[in-house]
Each structure stands twice: as C-alpha cells, then as structure tokens.
Amino acid sequence: MNQATAIDFKELIQGDRAQNGKRHFKGTFIEYLELLREDPKMGELAHARLYDIVTGPGFRVLNKEDNPRIRRLFRNDIVKSYKFFEDEFFGMEKVLAKIIRYLRSASLKGEESRQVLYLVGPVGSGKSSLIEKIKEGLVRSAPYYALEGCPMNEEPLHLIPHHLREQMEKILNVSIEGDLCPVCRYRLREEFSNRYEEFPVRAVEFSKRARRGIGVVPPVDPNNQDTSVLIGSEDISKLDKYPEDDPRVLSLNGAFNAGNRGMVEFIEVFKNEIEYLHIMITATQEKSIPSPGKQNMIYFDGVIVAHSNEAEWNKFKADHTNEAILDRIVKVEVPYVLELSEEVKIYEKILGNSNFDAHIAPHTIEIAAMFAILTRLHETNKCDSMTKLKIYNGEEVVEKGQSKKVDVEELREEAQNEGLTGISTRFILKSLDNALSDSEDNCINPINVREALITKIKESSFPEDLRKKYLTFLQDTIHKEYLEVLEKEITKAFVHSYEEQAETIFSNYLDHAEAYVNKTKIKDSSTKEELEPDVDFLKSIEEQIGITGTAADGFRQDVTSFMFSVVRRGGGIDYRCYEPLKEAIEKKLTASVRELSRVITKAKTRDKRQQHKYNAMAAEMIKNGYCEHCCDVVLSYASHHLWKD
Numbered sequence: 001m002n003q004a005t006a007i008d009f010k011e012l013i014q015g016d017r018a019q020n021g022k023r024h025f026k027g028t029f030i031e032y033l034e035l036l037r038e039d040p041k042m043g044e045l046a047h048a049r050l051y052d053i054v055t056g057p058g059f060r061v062l063n064k065e066d067n068p069r070i071r072r073l074f075r076n077d078i079v080k081s082y083k084f085f086e087d088e089f090f091g092m093e094k095v096l097a098k099i100i101r102y103l104r105s106a107s108l109k110g111e112e113s114r115q116v117l118y119l120v121g122p123v124g125s126g127k128s129s130l131i132e133k134i135k136e137g138l139v140r141s142a143p144y145y146a147l148e149g150c151p152m153n154e155e156p157l158h159l160i161p162h163h164l165r166e167q168m169e170k171i172l173n174v175s176i177e178g179d180l181c182p183v184c185r186y187r188l189r190e191e192f193s194n195r196y197e198e199f200p201v202r203a204v205e206f207s208k209r210a211r212r213g214i215g216v217v218p219p220v221d222p223n224n225q226d227t228s229v230l231i232g233s234e235d236i237s238k239l240d241k242y243p244e245d246d247p248r249v250l251s252l253n254g255a256f257n258a259g260n261r262g263m264v265e266f267i268e269v270f271k272n273e274i275e276y277l278h279i280m281i282t283a284t285q286e287k288s289i290p291s292p293g294k295q296n297m298i299y300f301d302g303v304i305v306a307h308s309n310e311a312e313w314n315k316f317k318a319d320h321t322n323e324a325i326l327d328r329i330v331k332v333e334v335p336y337v338l339e340l341s342e343e344v345k346i347y348e349k350i351l352g353n354s355n356f357d358a359h360i361a362p363h364t365i366e367i368a369a370m371f372a373i374l375t376r377l378h379e380t381n382k383c384d385s386m387t388k389l390k391i392y393n394g395e396e397v398v399e400k401g402q403s404k405k406v407d408v409e410e411l412r413e414e415a416q417n418e419g420l421t422g423i424s425t426r427f428i429l430k431s432l433d434n435a436l437s438d439s440e441d442n443c444i445n446p447i448n449v450r451e452a453l454i455t456k457i458k459e460s461s462f463p464e465d466l467r468k469k470y471l472t473f474l475q476d477t478i479h480k481e482y483l484e485v486l487e488k489e490i491t492k493a494f495v496h497s498y499e500e501q502a503e504t505i506f507s508n509y510l511d512h513a514e515a516y517v518n519k520t521k522i523k524d525s526s527t528k529e530e531l532e533p534d535v536d537f538l539k540s541i542e543e544q545i546g547i548t549g550t551a552a553d554g555f556r557q558d559v560t561s562f563m564f565s566v567v568r569r570g571g572g573i574d575y576r577c578y579e580p581l582k583e584a585i586e587k588k589l590t591a592s593v594r595e596l597s598r599v600i601t602k603a604k605t606r607d608k609r610q611q612h613k614y615n616a617m618a619a620e621m622i623k624n625g626y627c628e629h630c631c632d633v634v635l636s637y638a639s640h641h642l643w644k645d
Contacts, residue, residue, distance in 0.1 A: 024202075024203055025143075025145070025201075025202060025203040026148070026200065026201075026202045026203070027200070027201060027202075028197065028198055028199070028200060028201065029156055029159055029196060029197050029198065029199045029200075029201055030197045030198075031201070032145055032156050032201040033172070035145075036157075036172050036174065037171070037172055040172060040173045040174045042144070042145060043155065043157060043172070043174040043175075043176075044107075045107075045109075045113075045175075045177075045301050046261055046262060046263065046301050046302045046303050047103060047106035047107045047113050047303055048106075048107035049141070049144070049261075049262075050103055050107075050134065050137075050138070050262075050263065050303050051100070051103040051104055051106070051107040052107075053084070053134075053137040053138065053141050054082065054084045054085070054099075054100060054103065054134065054137060055082065055084070055100065056084070057082070057083040057084050058082075058083050059080045059081060059082045059083060060080070060081050060083070061078060061079065061080055061081075062074070062079040062080070062081055062093075069393075069394030069395070070394065072391075072394045072396070072408065073339075073392075073394045073408060074093075075409065079093050080093070080097065081093065082096060082100065084133075084137065085133065088129075088133060088349065089126065089129070089130065089133070090337065090339075090342040090343075090345040090346050090349075091337035091338070091339045091342030091343065091345075091346075092126065092130075092334070092337070095130075095332060095333070095334050095335075098332045099117070099130070099332060102115075102117050102330050102332070103303075106303070109175075112330055114284050114285050114286075114287070114328070115284060115285075115328055115329060115330045116280060116281070116284050116304045116305070116306055116328060116329050116330065117303065117304065117305045117306070117330050117332065118269070118305075118306045118307065118308075118329045118330060118331050118332065119131070119305070119306070119307040119332050119334050120307065120308060120309070120310055120313045120331060120332070120333055120334065121307075121309070121310065121333055121334035121335055121336075121420065122309060122310060122335070122336060122419075122420055122421060122422070122424065123309060123424055123426075124336075124424030124425045124426045124427075125334045125335060125336050125419075125424075126334055127307040127334045128267075128307065130334070131265055131305055131307065134263065134305070135208055135214055135263070135265075138206040138213060138214060138262050138263065139205075139206050139207060139208060139214075141206060143203040143204055143205045143206075144203070144204055144206075144213070144261055145201055145202070145203055145204070146201070146202065146204045146261070147159070147184050147199060147200070147201060148199075148200040148201060148202045149183075149184075149187065149200070150181060150183065150184050151181070151183055151232075151250075151251075151252035151253065151257055152181050152252055152257050152260040152261075152298070153204050153212060153213065153260060153261055154178070154180070154181055154184065154260060154261070154299070155178060155261070155301065156199070156201045157174070157176045157178075158176075158178050158179055158180045158184070158299070159180065159188065159196035159199055160176060160196070161196075177287075177299075177301075178287070178299035178301060179299050181252065181298050181299070182247035182250060182291060182295045182296065182298065183247050183248075183250060183252065184199075185247070186246075186247040186248065187199075206262055211253075211258035212258070212262075213258075213259065213260070213261050213262030213263070214258065214259055214262050214263060214264075214265075215254075215255035215256060215257070215258035215259025215262075215263070215264040215265070215302075216255060216264070216265045216267065217229065217230065217255045217264065217265065217266045217267065217269075217272070217276075218267045218268075219267060219268040219269075219271035219272060220271075220272060220273075220276070227254075227275065227276070227279060227290075228254060228292065229254055229255060230254045230255050230256050230276065230279050230280075230289070231252075231254040231256055231257065231279065231289050231290050231291070231292060231298075232250065232251050232252040232253045232254040232257050232292050233251050233253075233254075233292045234249045234250060234251065234292050234293045235249050235250070235251045244293055244294055245293070245294045245295065247295065249293065250291070250292055250293070250295065251292070252292075252298075256279075256283055256289045256300055256302070257289075257298075259302045260300055260301060260302055261301055261302065262302055262303070263302055263303040263304070263305055264283075264302050264303075264304050264305070265305050265306070265307075266280065266304070266305070266306035266307070267307065268307070268308050268309075268312065269306035269307065269308050270308050270312040270313065270315070270316040271308070271312065274322075277325055278325075280304060280306070281324070281325055281328050283300045283302070283304060284304050284328060285328055287299060287300055287301065288300055306329075307334075310420050313331075333420070335376075335418065335419025335420050336372070336373075336376045336419045336420070336422055336424070336425075337373070337419070338373055338376060338377070338392045338418065338419050339373075339392055339393050339394070340366070340369055340370060340373055340389060340390075340392075340393040341393055341394075343369035343372060343373055343425075344365050344366055344369045346369075346425055347365050347368065347369060347425070347428065347429065347432070348365060350425070350429060351365075351429075351432070356432075356436070357442075358436050358439070358442045358443055358444055359442060359443040359444075359627045359629075359630065360443075360444055360445075361443065361444065361445035361446065361625070361626055361627070361630035361633075361634065362489070362624065362625045362626065363446050363482070363485055363486075363489075364444055364445050364446050364449050366446075367446040367449060367450060367478060367482055368428050368431065368432060368449050368453065369428070370389065370478055370481065371423065371428070371450075371453055371470075371473055371474060371478055372422065372423045372424075372425070372427075372428050373389055373392070373422075374386070374389060374473045374477065374478070375421075375422035375423040375469075375470055375473065376418065376419050376421065376422030376423070377389065377392075377415075377418060377422075378414070378415035378417075378418050380411060380414055380415070382406050382410070382411065382414075383397075383406050385473070385477060386477055386481060387406070388406075388411060391406055391408055391411065392408065392411070395579075396579035397579075423470070427456070428453075430456070431449065431452045431453045431456050432444065432449060432452070434452045434455070434456060435448045435449045435451070435452035438452065441629040441630075443627055443629050443630050445630040445633055445634060446482055446634070447633055447634065447637050448633075450474055450478065450479070450482070453474055454471065454474050454475065457470045457471055457474065458471070479641075483638075483641060483642055486634060486637070486638055486642060487590055487594075487597075487638075487642055488586060488590065489621065489624070489634075490597050490617065490621075490635075490638060490642075491586075491589055491590040491593055491594075491597070492620070492624070493617040493618075493620040493621045493624065494593045494597055494613070494617050494620075495589055495592075495593060498589065501589060502575045502585050502586070502589060503574060503575055505541065505575070505585050505588060505589070506574065506575035506581070506585055508537065509537075509538065509541055509559075509581065509585070510559070510560070510563060512533040512534050512535075512537060512538055513533075513538060513556040513559055513560055514560050515533040516533040516535065516538065516556055517556050517557055517560050521533070522534075538552065538556065539552065540588065541581075541584050541585065541588055542555060542584060544583075544584040544585075544587035544588050544591065545580060545583055545584045545587065547584075555580070559578060559580075559581055562577075562578050563577075563578070597617075597638075618631050618635070621634075621635075
C-alpha cells in the first residue's frame with residue numbers, strides 16, 4: 001500500500017468519525033429541551049417520523065401528457081413516484097400510495113395511527129423487501145433522543161409532569177403523550193429525587209442488529225409460544241434480592257420494547273397464537289403493552305407492520321371470532337407485478353446486484369418476464385392473454401388497422417384479485433440460473449431460457465391442469481410472440497439505416513395522406529411539379545395492417561387528425577407516435593426484405609452476394625447487442641422456425 005492511499009483512508013475514517021460525533025449528543029433533560037425548542041420535529045411520534053423518512057427525498061408526478069403509456073394505464077389518477085422507493089421497486093405505484101396514505105393519516109394522529117399496517121400477497125411479491133427498505137430508511141435517518149439507560153429508549157418528554165404539559169406544549173410547539181416506563185420511573189425517584197431536569201438524555205441511532213427502534217417477531221412454534229418474545233420477562237435471578245413488583249427485576253427486551261420509537265415487524269403474522277395477536281392489537285389500539293409480572297401497562301409508540309400470504313389471511317378472516325382484530329387492521333394487497341416493462345426492471349435489478357456476468361441476448365429477460373405475467377393473468381372474453389398482457393403494459397394493441405378498444409379498467413374490475421397467483425420472481429431467476437448452467441458459452445438468450453423454463457415447469461409439482469396451461473404459454477403463445485420479435489430484429493439488421501427509412505416512409509405517407517384528405521396536390525421536391533397524391537403508395541402501406549377499400553379513407557383521416565392534434569399541443573411526431581401507422585410501416589419494411597432474409601438465413605450454401613449480406617446482417621445484430629454465439633443461435637432458430645417454404 002502506498003503512503004497516499006493510506007492517508008486517503010485515514011482522512012476518510014477521521015472525517016466520518018467527526019461527522020458521527022455530532023450525532024452522539026449526551027446531556028441533561030434541560031439541554032434536550034433547548035434543542036427541542038429549536039427543532040420541534042425532534043419530538044415527533046413514530047408514524048410521523050416514518051412518514052417524513054419515506055417522503056423526505058421527494059416525489060415526481062408521472063406526466064401523462066407526454067407519456068401515452070402512463071395515460072392509458074392510469075387515466076385520471078394522479079400517479080406519484082416516490083424517490084425513496086423508485087430505484088428498487090417497480091410496478092408498485094398503487095401499493096406504495098396506500099402505504100404512504102396510511103403513514104400520512106397515522107402521522108396526523110387519525111384512526112390509522114391505532115391500526116396495524118398489514119401487507120398480504122403471494123410469495124415473492126415484495127412484501128418483505130418493502131419492509132426491509134423501510135427499516136433501512138430508519139437506520140439511515142437522523143438519531144432520535146432518549147432517556148439514557150431506558151430499556152425502551154423512550155421519549156424524554158415523558159419526564160414532564162402532567163400538570164405542566166399543556167404549558168410546555170405551547171412553549172415547545174410539540175404534543176406530549178405517554179408516561180415513563182417502570183424502570184425510568186423508579187430511577188427518577190431513587191436516583192434523581194424526582195429532579196427530572198437532571199435526568200440524562202442521549203442521542204440514539206436506529207439499528208436492526210442492536211435492536212434499537214426496530215423489533216422483529218418471527219412465527220413461533222405454537223407449542224412453545226412465550227409472550228416474553230414480545231414484552232420481555234422477569235429476571236428470575238433477581239427475585240431473591242427484590243420483591244416481584246420491583247422494577248429492577250424487569251428485563252424489557254421483547255420485540256415491542258426494542259421497537260419502541262420505531263417499528264415492529266410481524267413475519268407470517270397469522271401463524272402465531274391468538275394471545276400474541278391480542279398483545280399486538282393492545283399495542284396499537286391503546287398504545288400500551290403489558291409489563292412482565294405485576295407491573296403496570298407500559299406506553300408504546302411504534303409503527304406495527306405485519307405480513308403474510310393470501311391463504312393465511314383467508315383462513316384467519318373466515319373465523320368470525322377474529323372480527324375485533326380484523327377491525328384494527330389496514331390491509332394493503334401486494335400482488336405480483338402485471339406490467340411487462342416493470343417486471344423486466346425487477347429482474348435487471350436483481351441480476352445487477354448479483355455476480356451474474358453472463359452475456360444476456362436482447363429480449364431474453366423480456367421473454368422470461370412475459371411468461372411470468374401470463375401465468376398471473378386471469379382469462380377474459382374480451383381478448384386473448386397476450387393482448388391483455390400488452391394492454392396492462394400500457395401498449396396500444398392494433399388489430400386490422402384499429403387500436404383494440406379494450407378498457408384497462410374494465411379488465412381490472414373483471415379480475416380484482418389478479419396478481420395474487422402465478423409464477424414468482426424467484427422461479428424465473430432460478431430458471432435463468434439453470435439456463436446459464438447449461439450454457440457452455442456464458443451466454444443466455446430467449447431460446448435457451450424458454451427451454452429452461454419448460455424443463456423447470458415439467459419438473460415442478462404443479463397440478464396437471466396448471467402444468468399444461470403453463471407449457472402452452474411457453475410452447476405456443478410465447479413461441480409465436482418471439483418469432484414476431486425476431487423477424488423485426490432481423491429486418492432491422494438487414495435494412496440499412498432502419499430508423500431513417502421508417503421515418504422517410506412515415507413522412508411520405510403523411511404528405512400523400514394529407515393531400516388526399518384535403519383534396520390538394522403534392523409538390524415534387526426536385527422538379528417543383530404539382531402531382532396527385534400517390535394512392536398506390538398509400539395502399540401499399542395500409543394493406544400491411546388489413547386496411548382496404550372504403551376503410552382507407554377513414555384511416556387516412558384519422559392519421560392526419562391525430563398528427564395535427566399532436567402538433568397543436570406542441571408535441572413532436574415520428575413514425576412511432578401513431579401505433580397503427582407504426583405497425584404498418586414496420587410490416588412494410590419487413591415484407592420488403594422477408595424473401596431475402598429467408599433465403600440467406602436458410603441457405604446451406606450461399607453465393608458471394610448472399611454471404612456478404614449475411615455477414616453484414618450478423619455484424620449489425622452484434623452491434624445491436626448480440627454476441628457472436630447468441631447471434632448464431634437466434635439466426636439458426638429463425639431459419640428453422642420463422643419462415644416456412
């Protein structure tokens with residue numbers, strides 16, 4: 001190690017220590033009051049603190065005017081993307097909005113401040129990850145202030161006698177609630193002779209590992225459940241020295257003691273006995289927990305978050321004796337993601353955080369995500385499964401030259417529990433791992449990933465009807481969809497300057513369609529000669545999407561009206577902006593090279609011209625993200641499956 005590097009490390013460590021020194025306040029209650037007068041937010045209760053943590057980084061409102069996909073998916077809803085979550089959670093806007101609504105209401109001391117936040121959803125939908133993110137926010141937040149030596153790190157304002165609280169609230173601009181725990185009450189009397197202004201206060205940082213402000217309750221064996229896990233216990237070794245009602249015998253080290261001022265998480269909450277749940281409800285409804293032994297109830301200030309899967313929720317809900325508990329729960333469903341583009345982001349994030357270094361061919365993750373979402377969708381009479389997937393992804397689906405008129409809200413209303421069943425994210429990631437393990441070239445592509453998924457479905461213990469359904473998705477639905485994608489990929493590789501040619505066709509079509517609709521002429525850019533609109537050219541584009549005869553007049557009118565409205569709003573136009581015309585142009589380009597593509601990819605022996613074309617096409621595909629191996633694989637696949645003689 002050279003000296004410069006050593007100095008850099010030393011400066012880094014010393015700078016961090018100096019910064020942390022400011023977080024290590026230690027003083028008397030009087031000194032704490034002076035700090036509080038300067039910053040009343042220091043005295044916030046747990047819900048308000050957590051609300052500030054998740055909303056503090058800010059949010060952005062998704063712009064529907066410039067984003068047709070957002071407009072199609074959310075209609076009149078105002079959609080916010082919270083910066084605290086946005087780099088790690090995708091397709092969960094509505095779930096996050098409900099969580100933040102709960103924290104907002106609870107921070108204002110509404111009824112929800114006395115309710116349990118309960119997340120329910122299938123395995124792998126993100127419940128635990130959401131809670132871990134919130135815990136991480138607590139750990140990284142500013143320290144809070146607590147009575148030194150208090151086993152519950154309680155709020156120092158509990159020292160203020162009730163007869164002085166109203167006056168102190170006005171001076172400090174805070175709200176004071178809660179009372180001292182038995183341990184601090186004993187210390188105030190015995191150590192400080194009730195001179196509470198001298199009681200020491202220190203800054204405390206949230207910590208999962210040290211159980212400060214964060215408590216966790218895992219499911220406990222029903223045959224061996226002990227409430228000490230929640231509320232602590234009496235130290236038997238001290239009962240010989242002190243009477244049973246002496247606070248000095250208490251060991252306040254349960255999850256609620258640890259989670260005071262922050263949050264307590266109940267994992268698989270309904271696997272616990274009803275006695276546990278009653279303590280949980282008492283903690284949130286009455287803001288107090290039982291004390292071990294014969295002590296009084298203890299004030300508790302914390303956010304209680306619970307989660308479980310749908311089956312456990314349904315079983316618990318079906319028992320009418322649980323109504324009192326159900327009435328004290330704010331339920332938030334956390335379904336699987338149903339938007340293809342967002343599901344892809346989830347896999348990319350997880351793979352990016354791993355040591356996964358294989359080459360991933362274009363559309364590989366998309367194909368895997370497509371399968372996952374198809375398994376999560378409910379069937380409908382309004383459209384086929386692939387069309388529904390595209391509509392849920394905010395895409396405009398075109399059939400016979402017209403956008404398919406299926407309302408996304410109608411589909412959602414028809415299947416309100418959608419996303420609570422199907423293939424999990426973990427299942428897909430394990431299949432990606434398997435595809436890589438079977439690859440000898442450190443490369444995965446849509447073909448070997450689809451095969452890996454087929455193998456894993458056959459090996460898994462799904463019911464037979466579900467297995468057949470999933471295999472149909474892979475062997476038929478996704479197979480056909482990928483062939484369409486692949487044909488476009490090969491077309492783009494064949495057509496030099498694909499984007500430019502598409503824009504040229506688009507521009508020419510607009511000129512001729514506008515002249516046709518307005519009954520005017522086209523001026524030749526070279527000769528300046530005025531010409532009639534080229535109807536044959538217009539037809540050659542329109543017939544690609546099945547528009548013929550009198551329907552062409554309406555289509556041309558729709559195109560020109562749409563483009564005019566976009567320009568009038570100040571928007572830009574290109575060949576992608578009107579989905580039916582985009583599809584027609586792409587099909588026109590594909591048709592123009594289909595025969596050449598078919599010959600070159602299928603030919604066992606190519607002449608020099610064909611070989612040159614093939615090499616140029618392969619080079620373009622490599623430029624577009626394929627490696628040499630996966631380029632050979634997909635072109636071989638195309639030669640066997642894409643074009644039939």
